[in-house]
Amino acid sequence: MFDLIPSGSVTSASGFLAGAVRAGIKTKNELDLAILCSEVPCKAAGVFTTSQIKSAPVVLSQRHIAKGRAQAIVANSGCANACTGGPGLTDALGMASLAAAKLGISPEEVLVASTGVIGVPLPMDKIRTGIPKIKPAGTGGHEFCRAIMTTDTKLKEMAVQVDSKTTRFILGGTAKGAGMVHPNLATMLCFIVTDAVVGVDFLRAALQEAVGCSFNMVSIDGDTSPSDCVFLLANGLARNQPIDFDNGGAFQDALNAICTHLAKSIARDGEGATRLIEITVERAEDRVWARQAARTVASSPLVKAAIHGNDPNWGRIVAALGRSGARVREDRLDVYLNGVCVMRQGSPTSFKKEDLTSALSKSDTVSIRLCLNLGDGQATAWGCDLSEEYVTINSAYTT
Amino acid sequence: MFDLIPSGSVTSASGFLAGAVRAGIKTKNELDLAILCSEVPCKAAGVFTTSQIKSAPVVLSQRHIAKGRAQAIVANSGCANACTGGPGLTDALGMASLAAAKLGISPEEVLVASTGVIGVPLPMDKIRTGIPKIKPAGTGGHEFCRAIMTTDTKLKEMAVQVDSKTTRFILGGTAKGAGMVHPNLATMLCFIVTDAVVGVDFLRAALQEAVGCSFNMVSIDGDTSPSDCVFLLANGLARNQPIDFDNGGAFQDALNAICTHLAKSIARDGEGATRLIEITVERAEDRVWARQAARTVASSPLVKAAIHGNDPNWGRIVAALGRSGARVREDRLDVYLNGVCVMRQGSPTSFKKEDLTSALSKSDTVSIRLCLNLGDGQATAWGCDLSEEYVTINSAYTT
Numbered sequence: 024m025f026d027l028i029p030s031g032s033v034t035s036a037s038g039f040l041a042g043a044v045r046a047g048i049k050t051k052n053e054l055d056l057a058i059l060c061s062e063v064p065c066k067a068a069g070v071f072t073t074s075q076i077k078s079a080p081v082v083l084s085q086r087h088i089a090k091g092r093a094q095a096i097v098a099n100s101g102c103a104n105a106c107t108g109g110p111g112l113t114d115a116l117g118m119a120s121l122a123a124a125k126l127g128i129s130p131e132e133v134l135v136a137s138t139g140v141i142g143v144p145l146p147m148d149k150i151r152t153g154i155p156k157i158k159p160a161g162t163g164g165h166e167f168c169r170a171i172m173t174t175d176t177k178l179k180e181m182a183v184q185v186d187s188k189t190t191r192f193i194l195g196g197t198a199k200g201a202g203m204v205h206p207n208l209a210t211m212l213c214f215i216v217t218d219a220v221v222g223v224d225f226l227r228a229a230l231q232e233a234v235g236c237s238f239n240m241v242s243i244d245g246d247t248s249p250s251d252c253v254f255l256l257a258n259g260l261a262r263n264q265p266i267d268f269d270n271g272g273a274f275q276d277a278l279n280a281i282c283t284h285l286a287k288s289i290a291r292d293g294e295g296a297t298r299l300i301e302i303t304v305e306r307a308e309d310r311v312w313a314r315q316a317a318r319t320v321a322s323s324p325l326v327k328a329a330i331h332g333n334d335p336n337w338g339r340i341v342a343a344l345g346r347s348g349a350r351v352r353e354d355r356l357d358v359y360l361n362g363v364c365v366m367r368q369g370s371p372t373s374f375k376k377e378d379l380t381s382a383l384s385k386s387d388t389v390s391i392r393l394c395l396n397l398g399d400g401q402a403t404a405w406g407c408d409l410s411e412e413y414v415t416i417n418s419a420y421t422t
Numbered sequence: 423m424f425d426l427i428p429s430g431s432v433t434s435a436s437g438f439l440a441g442a443v444r445a446g447i448k449t450k451n452e453l454d455l456a457i458l459c460s461e462v463p464c465k466a467a468g469v470f471t472t473s474q475i476k477s478a479p480v481v482l483s484q485r486h487i488a489k490g491r492a493q494a495i496v497a498n499s500g501c502a503n504a505c506t507g508g509p510g511l512t513d514a515l516g517m518a519s520l521a522a523a524k525l526g527i528s529p530e531e532v533l534v535a536s537t538g539v540i541g542v543p544l545p546m547d548k549i550r551t552g553i554p555k556i557k558p559a560g561t562g563g564h565e566f567c568r569a570i571m572t573t574d575t576k577l578k579e580m581a582v583q584v585d586s587k588t589t590r591f592i593l594g595g596t597a598k599g600a601g602m603v604h605p606n607l608a609t610m611l612c613f614i615v616t617d618a619v620v621g622v623d624f625l626r627a628a629l630q631e632a633v634g635c636s637f638n639m640v641s642i643d644g645d646t647s648p649s650d651c652v653f654l655l656a657n658g659l660a661r662n663q664p665i666d667f668d669n670g671g672a673f674q675d676a677l678n679a680i681c682t683h684l685a686k687s688i689a690r691d692g693e694g695a696t697r698l699i700e701i702t703v704e705r706a707e708d709r710v711w712a713r714q715a716a717r718t719v720a721s722s723p724l725v726k727a728a729i730h731g732n733d734p735n736w737g738r739i740v741a742a743l744g745r746s747g748a749r750v751r752e753d754r755l756d757v758y759l760n761g762v763c764v765m766r767q768g769s770p771t772s773f774k775k776e777d778l779t780s781a782l783s784k785s786d787t788v789s790i791r792l793c794l795n796l797g798d799g800q801a802t803a804w805g806c807d808l809s810e811e812y813v814t815i816n817s818a819y820t821t
Contacts, residue, residue, distance in 0.1 A: 076744025076752055106740050106752070108769035141737020142770045248741050324723065325816055332817025338540020341505050342647050345475030353475055353505070370507030371541045409817075411810035417724055418731025418808075 031182025032164025041163035046153030078105035295413030430581025431563025445552030477504035694811030718746035
């Protein structure tokens with residue numbers, strides 16, 4: 024139903040421009056301040072952190088997006104502007120106003136996103152100097168993506184084209200996130216744009232649905248952040264037949280694909296990670312419990328450390344499942360590790376440990392499949408292995 | 423109200439005997455099979471893992487302790503006898519029967535506890551050869567404690583004497599646990615005995631209360647196990663005035679002290695840990711939420727990694743608090759790290775980072791205090807730092 028656009032980005036969709044500068048917010052001399060904007064006003068939807076500690080940009084953007092409209096996003100890395108009190112909110116508004124002035128739009132049309140260290144005031148002098156220097160262009164997608172990275176080692180972006188008899192439009196997305204990543208978002212930012220004409224209520228519902236099966240199914244370390252947000256902007260320039268609940272299938276599929284790709288990219292690029300772990304829970308009581316079970320296994324430090332060591336210590340997988348809250352009947356449980364059945368109906372199988380260790384050591388992606396044999400609930404979650412490098416990265420982040 | 427008994431153990435209480443042997447269940451030539459028994463039948467209470475995947479010894483011991491009676495505990499390390507299906511339960515019963523035969527009591531009077539690798543059958547030949555060789559004695563407490571260790575590096579035991587005008591008795595306890603440790607017990611075993619005369623209903627309630635403020639407030643890595651259990655045996659040989667709900671204060675205090683000491687010992691000895699972290703939440707809405715908040719902060723890998731690096735990155739503490747579910751008002755929140763206020767009413771303070779980093783680097787115990795200023799709920803949780811060594815230990819546990 025959709026085609027991947029080679030080297031696609033957020034500027035693959037018609038009428039979206041992006042640009043970034045080195046404002047000096049990061050200690051390294053890297054891109055750290057960026058704008059993504061549309062030539063015309065957009066319908067807009069957002070999903071935000073569920074944490075009770077919300078960053079100033081989250082508070083401001085929640086307010087701005089409430090009307091279902093936006094035309095631009097201004098984002099920075101290096102400083103999260105979180106836990107910064109009243110002055111932090113003033114700074115977030117200042118950042119929106121500077122971007123609005125540059126673009127000739129109202130500050131209420133600007134969404135703000137900041138990522139980086141918590142509890143440090145935003146260096147407004149650098150923001151003030153930097154924003155006017157940004158030159159948004161139709162080729163700026165990759166640059167924008169690079170500017171929102173913190174401990175990410177890889178660009179995370181994707182664009183697809185949906186083309187059918189009745190409709191034709193493009194969706195492009197980018198995300199950042201490598202640590203403090205866990206269900207109910209993460210220290211992650213994600214920006215998705217489309218040139219499709221979409222009804223705003225459907226836009227909101229479609230984003231919720233896509234986040235539910237993608238970003239909310241990723242865990243790197245169980246920690247979430249006050250900054251997490253996903254924005255979806257639709258500018259309508261594709262002039263397609265308007266998309267709504269009755270005809271939104273292809274749009275939803277494309278959106279799910281982008282969100283799932285970005286979510287998996289985040290997991291694979293987890294701090295210190297050497298591989299992706301994909302956990303599928305099948306035949307759980309229902310989808311809610313399947314999701315909960317898959318996420319719990321994805322979050323287990325012991326499972327993650329075992330995978331890091333190519334250790335088929337499947338008891339840890341079962342132990343994590345057991346504490347997930349999902350109903351489990353041990354005597355019905357089948358467990359597969361990279362396709363090899365290691366537990367059948369609650370009892371260990373006589374798999375060859377050396378063979379499985381060897382297979383694991385060669386796997387770029389390790390698959391864990393848990394078949395609960397209780398109902399028809401199914402879910403997939405993604406995580407990554409836990410390495411010594413994760414600790415090294417995170418034991419000296421601000422020092 | 424109670425005095426610490428120097429070098430106290432589970433055999434400090436009158437009429438309790440213990441012994442252990444090297445049965446060869448552990449790959450290293452170490453003590454790994456042990457018996458703790460009383461000269462006379464005891465009132466007994468137990469608290470077990472809440473996981474839906476329960477080890478065979480847990481299933482059996484829950485059945486045996488249901489009557490509120492027991493006279494002996496047989497325990498082994500090196501193999502958890504968990505996820506071993508029907509044969510596992512037969513083995514657990516076999517282990518109880520062998521211990522019962524040796525002691526001349528009924529198998530129903532024996533509780534069983536196994537800890538170690540999950541999903542591997544118990545080597546019954548070694549159990550069968552080992553149990554008859556155990557020589558329980560009044561001096562065997564330390565030996566028993568050593569035999570239940572897995573990745574533990576330190577003995578965890580304590581005994582106290584309660585002495586008042588009306589009553590005089592001893593409580594002794596021992597525990598093991600260093601990894602897979604999290605609220606709602608852990609890969610932990612704990613055995614507490616007393617020579618006090620205690621009503622069985624009060625014994626059960628007192629154990630629940632003590633576990634609630636001690637073992638359930640410890641987290642090493644967020645993982646729990648199918649083997650977790652705490653047993654409390656009272657043999658009545660102190661012939662004190664019977665203890666019950668109306669006069670149980672001193673007993674409860676002593677029991678809480680033992681459980682808290684053992685819980686903290688487990689946190690301090692966390693796999694790869696170099697220090698204890700003590701998180702106190704004050705003025706939360708109520709105690710339930712205070713506990714939830716303290717445990718969430720104790721479980722955060724990012725907080726733990728920061729403490730490991732002496733990094734006063736308090737934003738991570740606040741981020742963990744924000745996702746705990748406890749009600750938080752950012753503008754009322756005060757945060758202290760080793761006594762230094764780093765956030766006041768939601769805003770960063772101007773503390774000297776270098777001084778705090780230096781102070782942290784010299785701290786054997788790091789204290790985190792969160793004052794929510796919302797109600798009168800208070801709780802303390804314990805955890806440990808996250809080191810590269812934790813990953814190293816856990817990436818090659820069975821290989």
